[in-house]
Amino acid sequence: MNWNQLISMDQLSELKKKSTEKPQLIFKHSTRCSISIMALNRFERGEAASNVDFYLLDLLSFRNISNEIADQFNVHHQSPQILLIHKGECIFDESHNAIAMDEVAEQVALLA
Numbered sequence: 001m002n003w004n005q006l007i008s009m010d011q012l013s014e015l016k017k018k019s020t021e022k023p024q025l026i027f028k029h030s031t032r033c034s035i036s037i038m039a040l041n042r043f044e045r046g047e048a049a050s051n052v053d054f055y056l057l058d059l060l061s062f063r064n065i066s067n068e069i070a071d072q073f074n075v076h077h078q079s080p081q082i083l084l085i086h087k088g089e090c091i092f093d094e095s096h097n098a099i100a101m102d103e104v105a106e107q108v109a110l111l112a
Contacts, residue, residue, distance in 0.1 A: 001044045003027075003056040012065060015055060016072070019085040023052045023108055027099075028059050028066055028081040036080035039099045043082070046101025049108045052084075086111060 006012065006026065015024045027043065030036040048054070059066040059079055070077045073085065078095035084107055085091070092107045094100070 001048060001054065003054050006055040006057040006065060007062060009065060009068060011055075012068060012072070015053070016085065016088050018053065019089075020087055023049075023091075023111065024055065024085040025049075025052050025104060026055045026057055026069060026083045026085065028057050028069070028077075028079055028083075030079045031058055031060055033079060035096060039080040039096065043099055043101055047105070049101060049105040052104070052108055084108070 004011075006015070015026070018024055027040065029040055057065060057069070066077065069075070069083065073083060073090035075083060075090055075093050080099060081093060081095040082099050082104065083090045083093045084104060092104070094103065
């Protein structure tokens with residue numbers, strides 16, 4: 001899995017801009033939570049959806065970015081959580097055990 005580490009607000013702005021060209025996925029991950037670790041491992045075992053950029057946010061280290069994500073994309077904060085961003089909007093989000101790569105692939109296919 002090719003993760004881009006989401007570590008700055010500038011990256012969040014760039015990610016939003018890039019979403020006009022292709023979907024961007026954010027995985028909000030808590031490095032101290034066993035459920036988050038399990039969800040990330042299961043997600044990484046799936047076949048990566050094509051034509052998507054993947055971003056991993058360590059929300060314990062970058063809580064400010066996590067809060068900004070909730071505000072900008074009008075989603076309730078969860079951990080773990082994935083958000084699929086397309087044309088500057090969150091078009092899909094899931095959390096905890098509902099996080100699955102095949103769901104992301106289905107959502108991306110609907111955009112084509």
